[in-house]
Amino acid sequence: MLAKLALGNVRKSLRDYTIYFITIAFGVCIFYTFNSIESQQVMINATESQQMALKLLGGFMDAFSVFISLVLCFLIVYANNFLIKRRKKEFGIYLILGMEKRSISWILVLETVLVGLAGLIFGIILGIVVSQGMTLVTAWMLNSEVTAYQFVFSQIATIKTVIYFGLTFLLTLIFNIITINKQQLIDLINSVRKNERFTPPHLIRSVLLFIGALGCIAVAYYLMSQGTLFNDQVISLAIIALIVLGTFVFFLSLSGFFLKLLQQCKGLYLRNLNMFILRQINSRIHTNYVSMAFVCLMISIAIAALSSGTAIAGAITAEQRDDSPFDATLSIQRTIAKGTDELAVYAPLDIPRALQSQGIDLDSLGVSWVALPLYKGPAELNIQLPDGYVSDLVPNIIRLSDYNAAAALRGEKPLTLSDGRFVLRANQPEGVWKDALVKYLEGNPTIDIGGSRLSTSLELFNTTIIETLATRTTALDVIVSDAVVDAAVQNGSILPVHRTIVDIDYGTQTKESTVVDDALAQLVNGRSIVSADGVELGFILETKNNVMQTGSSATTIISYIALYLGMVFLIAAAALLAIAQLSETSDNVSRYRLLCKIGTEERMLRHALFCQIAIYFGAPLLLACAHAFVGILALNSTLSTMKGMDLLGSSLFAALVMVIIYGGYFLATYLGSRSILDREAIRQIAVD
Amino acid sequence: MPNILQTVNIVKYYGNKGNITKALTGISFDVEKGEYIGVMGASGSGKTTLLNCISTIDSVTSGHILINGQNITEMDRRSLARFRREHLGFVFQDFNLLDTLTCFENIALALTILKIPPRQIEKRVKAIAQALNIGEILTKYPYQVSGGQKQRVACARALVTNPSLVLADEPTGALDSKSAGALLESFRHLVHTRAATILMVTHDAFAASHCDRILFIRDGKLFYQLVRATETRKQFFDRIIEVVALMGGDSDDVS
Numbered sequence: 001m002l003a004k005l006a007l008g009n010v011r012k013s014l015r016d017y018t019i020y021f022i023t024i025a026f027g028v029c030i031f032y033t034f035n036s037i038e039s040q041q042v043m044i045n046a047t048e049s050q051q052m053a054l055k056l057l058g059g060f061m062d063a064f065s066v067f068i069s070l071v072l073c074f075l076i077v078y079a080n081n082f083l084i085k086r087r088k089k090e091f092g093i094y095l096i097l098g099m100e101k102r103s104i105s106w107i108l109v110l111e112t113v114l115v116g117l118a119g120l121i122f123g124i125i126l127g128i129v130v131s132q133g134m135t136l137v138t139a140w141m142l143n144s145e146v147t148a149y150q151f152v153f154s155q156i157a158t159i160k161t162v163i164y165f166g167l168t169f170l171l172t173l174i175f176n177i178i179t180i181n182k183q184q185l186i187d188l189i190n191s192v193r194k195n196e197r198f199t200p201p202h203l204i205r206s207v208l209l210f211i212g213a214l215g216c217i218a219v220a221y222y223l224m225s226q227g228t229l230f231n232d233q234v235i236s237l238a239i240i241a242l243i244v245l246g247t248f249v250f251f252l253s254l255s256g257f258f259l260k261l262l263q264q265c266k267g268l269y270l271r272n273l274n275m276f277i278l279r280q281i282n283s284r285i286h287t288n289y290v291s292m293a294f295v296c297l298m299i300s301i302a303i304a305a306l307s308s309g310t311a312i313a314g315a316i317t318a319e320q321r322d323d324s325p326f327d328a329t330l331s332i333q334r335t336i337a338k339g340t341d342e343l344a345v346y347a348p349l350d351i352p353r354a355l356q357s358q359g360i361d362l363d364s365l366g367v368s369w370v371a372l373p374l375y376k377g378p379a380e381l382n383i384q385l386p387d388g389y390v391s392d393l394v395p396n397i398i399r400l401s402d403y404n405a406a407a408a409l410r411g412e413k414p415l416t417l418s419d420g421r422f423v424l425r426a427n428q429p430e431g432v433w434k435d436a437l438v439k440y441l442e443g444n445p446t447i448d449i450g451g452s453r454l455s456t457s458l459e460l461f462n463t464t465i466i467e468t469l470a471t472r473t474t475a476l477d478v479i480v481s482d483a484v485v486d487a488a489v490q491n492g493s494i495l496p497v498h499r500t501i502v503d504i505d506y507g508t509q510t511k512e513s514t515v516v517d518d519a520l521a522q523l524v525n526g527r528s529i530v531s532a533d534g535v536e537l538g539f540i541l542e543t544k545n546n547v548m549q550t551g552s553s554a555t556t557i558i559s560y561i562a563l564y565l566g567m568v569f570l571i572a573a574a575a576l577l578a579i580a581q582l583s584e585t586s587d588n589v590s591r592y593r594l595l596c597k598i599g600t601e602e603r604m605l606r607h608a609l610f611c612q613i614a615i616y617f618g619a620p621l622l623l624a625c626a627h628a629f630v631g632i633l634a635l636n637s638t639l640s641t642m643k644g645m646d647l648l649g650s651s652l653f654a655a656l657v658m659v660i661i662y663g664g665y666f667l668a669t670y671l672g673s674r675s676i677l678d679r680e681a682i683r684q685i686a687v688d
Numbered sequence: 689m690p691n692i693l694q695t696v697n698i699v700k701y702y703g704n705k706g707n708i709t710k711a712l713t714g715i716s717f718d719v720e721k722g723e724y725i726g727v728m729g730a731s732g733s734g735k736t737t738l739l740n741c742i743s744t745i746d747s748v749t750s751g752h753i754l755i756n757g758q759n760i761t762e763m764d765r766r767s768l769a770r771f772r773r774e775h776l777g778f779v780f781q782d783f784n785l786l787d788t789l790t791c792f793e794n795i796a797l798a799l800t801i802l803k804i805p806p807r808q809i810e811k812r813v814k815a816i817a818q819a820l821n822i823g824e825i826l827t828k829y830p831y832q833v834s835g836g837q838k839q840r841v842a843c844a845r846a847l848v849t850n851p852s853l854v855l856a857d858e859p860t861g862a863l864d865s866k867s868a869g870a871l872l873e874s875f876r877h878l879v880h881t882r883a884a885t886i887l888m889v890t891h892d893a894f895a896a897s898h899c900d901r902i903l904f905i906r907d908g909k910l911f912y913q914l915v916r917a918t919e920t921r922k923q924f925f926d927r928i929i930e931v932v933a934l935m936g937g938d939s940d941d942v943s
Contacts (some may be wrong), residue, residue, distance in 0.1 A: 253809075275793050276786070283788040283885035594784050596746055598845070599773025600801045602766065685745040 002103060006110035015292060016086065020079045021119050023575040024165075027568070028123025029071040032161045033131045034061050034564045036154035040135040049546075050142050060561055063354045065160070073168040075572045080112070080172045082579050084179055086586065088187070093578060095185050101507030108176045116169040119350040124161060128153060141556040142549075166322040201282050203263075209249050216246030217626075243627060247296050251289040254619060255282040273600070273608040280591075280612055284584060291580055292620050295573040298610035299624035299662070302569035304631050305653035309562020311632075313555040314650060319472065320551030322465060323427075324544035325410055326428020327367075327513060328520055329468040330502040331540045332529060354529045360503065365519055369504045370405045372466065373396060374477065375485065376495035381447060383424075385436050387536050395424070395476040397449065397494055399485045406466055409505050415462075415479065420634065422447065422454040423479040427472045437461065437476075449480060450488025467501045468542045470550065567657065571619070573666035578672075583615050592681035602682055607671055617666045621658075689752075691721040692852055693742065693883045698751035700737050700908075713908040714751070719887060722941075724879045726899035727889045728928070730935065734908040736857065738833040739889045743776060743855045744768045756852050777846030781858035783838045785830040791841045792817075792826040798845045816848045819881075836867025840874065847878065856888040860895045863877055893932055897925035906935055911934040915942055 001110045010017060016209065019405050038058030220242035222236060259278045262269045332354075352371055355362065357667060361370050374396040404414035424441065428434040441458040448454075460508050462479070465472075488494040507517050524539040595605060631652075692741050698785075700712040711734045719725050729735040735817055740746035743755055746759050753760050755775060763771060777798075780782075785794045795813045804812070817823045820840045825833050830841070841861060862870035878884050888899065896902050898921065904912040912931055916924045 152755060266810065267806045270800055270809045271797055272803070275789065275800070276797065277795070279788040281785070590788055591788075592785065595797075595801070596769070597743075597772070597784075598778055598798055598801065599769045599771070599776070601769055601773075659690060 002106050003110055004323060006107045006114060009107065010111055010114055013083075013087075016582070017081055017115055018672070019578045019665075020076075020083060021115055021122075022668070023079060023571065024076060024116065024119030025123040025126060026571050026575075027075070028120055028161055028165060028569070029130060030564070030567055031068065031072070031127040032124050032127030032154070032157050033066065033134055034129070034560065035065055035160050036131045036152065036157035037061060037134070037138065038156065039154035040131065040138055040152055047549065049549055050553060053556065054138075056553075057557045057560060060557060063565070064561060064564060065164070068564065069164040069571050071170065071568055072165075073171060075575060076168050077175055079348070079575065079579050080176065081179070082583055084108070084176055086583055091180065092185060101181055105177045105180055108180065109173055112169060112173055112176065116165070116172075120162065120165055124158060127157075131157075138556065141559065142552050158453045161628065164653070188355065201256050201259065201285075203256050203260040206253040207416045209253035210257035211360045213249035214247045216242045216563050217250065217391050218286045220246060221626075229408075242298065244293075247623065247627075248289065248293040250444060250623060251292040251296070251619070252285065254289075265493075272606055273595075275539065276595070277608050277615075280588070280608075281615060286554055288580060288584075288616070291576055292616070295577055296620035296624045296627070298569045298573040300627035300631065301619060302566040302573065302652050302659065303624060303628035304635075304655055305562045305569070306566035306657055307633050307650045308629070308635050309558055309566065310650035310653050313559040313562075316551050316555050316558070319684055320547050324468040324547040325465050326468045326503040326507040326544065327510065328504040328517065328541060328543040330504065330520075330524060331467065331499060331542075332347060332537050333499040333540070334535070334537055358527050358529065360523055360527060362502070362523070363558060364686045365516060365523070367506050367516065367520075368409060368506050369502055370402075370409045372398065372402050372406050372501045372503060373497040374499045375489070376498040377449075378494055380493075381449070381478070383440065383445075385440050391615050393474075393476055395478045395498070397485060397488075398425070399482050400484050403466070403479050405583070406503050407464075409503055412464075417479070417481055419481070420452070420454055421460065422449075422456050423460045423462050423467070424456055425464065425477040425479055427465055427469065427475060428463060433474060434463070447478065449484055450477075450491055450493040452484050452487070454480060454484070464686065467503060468544055468547060470542055470547060477528070501533050512546055517545055530542050532583075565663065566654070570658065571665075575619075577617055577620070578665045578669040581669050581678070582672050585609065586677045589676065589680045593685055596681055596685045605677065605682070606674060609677055610670060613666065613670050613673060617662070617669070622660065690721055691718045692721045692723075692754075692756060693887070694754040695756070696751065696752040698738070698741060700734075700746070700748045701742060701749045710717060712741070712748075715905070715908070715910050716751075717903060717910060718914075719885060721852075721885055722879060723882045724876065724886045724898070724900045725888070726896040726902040727887065727905060728891060728893075728896050728902055728903035728932070729911075730891065733905045735889045735891075735905050737889070737908075738905065739855055739857055742853075742887065743778065744772055746943055773798070773849070775852045777849060777851035777854040779839070779842050779846050779854065779856040780849045781861040783830070783835075783842045783862070785838060785841060785845075787830050788830055790827055791822065791833065791837075794830070794841055795826075795840070795844045795848055798849050800847060811843070812848055816844045820844050820847075820876070834867070835873060839863060839871055843871070844873065844880075847882070847884065850882070852885065854884055854886045854902070858890055858892075859888060860890065860892060867893070868892075868895060892926045893925060896928050897921050902928060902931075904931055904935060911935060931932050 038054060038061075089102055094107075095101070125608050131152060131154070218238045223239050223242075255278065259282050262274065262278060269278075375398070376400075377397050379394055381394050381397075383395060385393070400415065400417055401653055407414055416424065416542045424437065426434070428437070438458060438461065441461055442454060442455065444457050446453055446455045466477075485494070487497070504520070505515055520543070521541055524541055528536040528538045530536055592605060592609075695718075696716050698712050698715045700710075702709040715734075715738060727735050727738060737746065739933060741748050742755075745762075748761055751761070755771075758771070758775075760768065762773060780802050784792075786797070789797065792813055795816065796809050799809045799812060800806075813826070814823065815840040817826055819822065820843055822837055822840045825837055825841075830838055833841070839862075843859075846856075859875075860871060863871065871897060871918055875886060875888075879886060888895070890896050902916075904914070912935075913926060914924075914931060918928075
């Protein structure tokens with residue numbers, strides 16, 4: 001009997017349950033998809049390091065899923081509470097008819113289980129479908145190929161989804177039962193009337209609060225634009241506090257402010273239903289401002305996550321490409337403890353001969369290679385950067401001819417250097433570090449090497465990367481003419497070579513680069529060169545493939561986490577608004593009915609409804625866009641040591657996700673509300 | 689005087705084939721321009737149905753209703769809404785003011801949906817408020833004023849558009865007798881100065897005694913008609929009571 005009632009209720013309030021159901025299904029789908037990433041690797045032809053990356057990603061997803069499930073749990077409990085509140089009268093009638101509270105709780109249990117189970121099953125099915133496509137994306141992002149297509153069903157993800165959402169539904173149930181048991185019959189019966197209590201707005205206070213809110217937000221924006229967001233914890237907390245406070249007060253006072261503003265221009269205020277719309281929003285602002293502020297903050301996080309996540313990922317990929325100008329780089333480095341007599345331990349290292357002596361024949365691999373010795377500069381060569389930057393940087397010294405040989409290997413034009421000049425080279429095409437060097441060079445500095453005074457200027461600044469690097473270092477090099485180096489070595493004013501890099505180009509074998517990588521690794525593996533003072537120096541091999549893979553793994557992890565967080569927050573925000581607006585439309589049916597009675601055009605009514613919902617969805621979105629924009633700019637300036645992030649592209653991507661999810665919920669809300677308006681007001685004018 | 693309202697044999701059935709409620713079973717009457725007409729009947733007699741049909745918010749099963757010569761029974765939903773906002777004014781028993789709007793805005797609403805230029809709206813609202821003696825409460829919200837004042841605001845909203853016909857459904861039902869009397873006097877006054885036509889549904893003989901003519905409805909039919917001639921209101925009231933007693937005295941109602 002109770003089951004029949006519950007089933008009937010669900011069917012009857014299908015409209016109320018639609019958004020609730022969609023939200024559960026979406027949440028489950030996303031949850032399953034991202035948690036199934038680890039299982040997707042069966043389809044991907046992943047290298048060992050990529051498998052590691054996938055495992056790492058799986059771990060991240062585990063950690064984030066706990067947080068995500070809390071967000072979804074909150075959302076589902078909230079949505080459920082809304083449905084319960086709207087049905088108080090129905091429960092009151094059950095009680096009057098003599099039903100026990102326990103039975104009503106049972107009806108609720110059955111209903112929750114019914115809808116939850118349906119949402120769960122539907123969501124997992126959707127998730128399985130989506131995760132198939134996701135595998136292709138993962139493979140693409142990892143620069144890897146999909147082996148043979150294989151249907152992937154992740155048992156772990158399914159079990160996890162069921163457990164997390166099962167717990168959520170359990171929590172919902174407990175909340176429902178508490179709500180029902182707390183209620184007094186009289187309140188349930190009168191709940192409809194009780195909802196419509198009206199408190200008049202204090203418009204002047206709203207205007208003042210609104211100005212205060214804008215002030216808070218402006219101060220926070222100013223602090224963020226100063227690039228202090230990530231540097232100082234106290235200031236970071238202050239910024240966050242100001243943004244949160246500003247956002248809450250903003251929505252508390254927004255409608256009052258605009259009401260006051262529009263009342264001043266009667267032409268607009270007294271046109272069509274404008275004053276009705278504004279009053280309508282204003283009258284419910286006390287119940288709605290908290291949810292609007294939450295929604296705004298959630299969308300801010302979502303936009304920031306979506307756009308900066310993809311931007312950072314893009315930047316990593318771009319940087320990785322720049323950082324691997326050669327197919328491979330073999331390097332040997334001699335590091336010594338401070339205080340040792342450097343001149344004594346460094347013996348000139350002739351790499352080609354050393355390689356030969358070890359029986360390492362690079363030519364046998366059919367590759368072209370160039371050895372680039374780096375001389376260690378003396379401490380006096382210390383480059384004095386402007387205040388506020390690290391200043392004990394002793395550059396390496398590179399012969400012009402060696403540099404040009406490497407440039408020729410890359411297919412670039414040789415560098416020419418007039419007498420008495422030198423070139424400063426750094427691994428930093430952009431960023432704070434580069435700015436410091438530019439400032440230094442603007443002073444047209446001079447250095448002394450081996451008795452010659454050399455000068456340079458900004459035009460000579462060189463940011464070409466001369467080796468394949470795993471991470472971009474802050475190393476500085478000074479390129480000088482061969483004659484100067486030779487003289488300096490002879491008179492002992494510079495230290496000998498302490499690091500040699502061997503840049504390797506695979507030439508025609510680029511296609512089989514991984515084969516050459518392996519051959520190269522095998523060639524140098526376990527080999528070493530003994531320095532003059534008897535220290536064994538091992539080879540360090542960095543290949544382009546390796547650098548790119550590390551980059552793509554990082555890219556994949558960052559992108560997925562951003563996507564995961566962004567989408568869940570977006571869905572949570574949009575669903576929150578949708579549920580609140582649908583129930584508000586139902587609450588306002590009697591007002592719309594009155595407007596119909598006195599002959600308001602249907603078009604005008606629908607327009608009013610549209611405006612209301614558009615304002616409820618639009619206002620948090622606009623403020624969130626502003627928050628996210630300033631936040632991303634701050635993030636950008638902090639992380640700008642990376643090569644310029646593609647903010648436009650990633651913002652477009654964020655906008656697309658936004659339009660699909662948020663726009664979809666907006667449309668669903670408007671259509672749902674319009675059908676309530678049509679059904680219960682326009683076609684039912686006579687009912688009181 | 690030309691007829692502003694003409695009803696021809698209105699029939700209204702509710703329900704479906706198996707279960708029919710006959711609310712109106714053939715009512716015909718005419719109302720002249722400037723008349724103040726009352727409709728009386730016990731609850732369930734069909735008077736509210738009649739009002740809903742005339743006010744175009746409910747449709748008749750058969751018969752015709754002509755307002756200002758326009759046959760409203762043949763209009764579609766959109767034209768009906770247009771007709772309502774251009775030709776009719778409504779006053780409801782429970783005022784039906786929007787609690788979120790001030791009194792001024794409640795009255796102005798009737799004009800904004802007619803797309804009257806905003807510049808004229810303020811002038812017209814102030815004028816009607818003056819006439820109904822509610823000029824001082826315009827900036828207040830409905831919950832801040834008394835029931836009588838609320839109903840005056842509702843009257844102002846109904847009259848500010850200069851409708852051909854004002855339909856009032858138990859306008860004094862929620863008022864105390866003093867406010868009711870004052871409101872009905874205002875109504876009377878408006879009929880004379882603005883040549884407004886008012887059709888008022890009531891079951892209160894005291895309220896009805898302010899009318900020029902009273903239609904008595906019972907069981908969906910016109911039962912009796914009472915026209916006020918030269919007698920005083922008290923005398924008219926006594927006659928109304930007699931008819932009410934006659935209607936109520938019927939054995940049908942007792943059993």
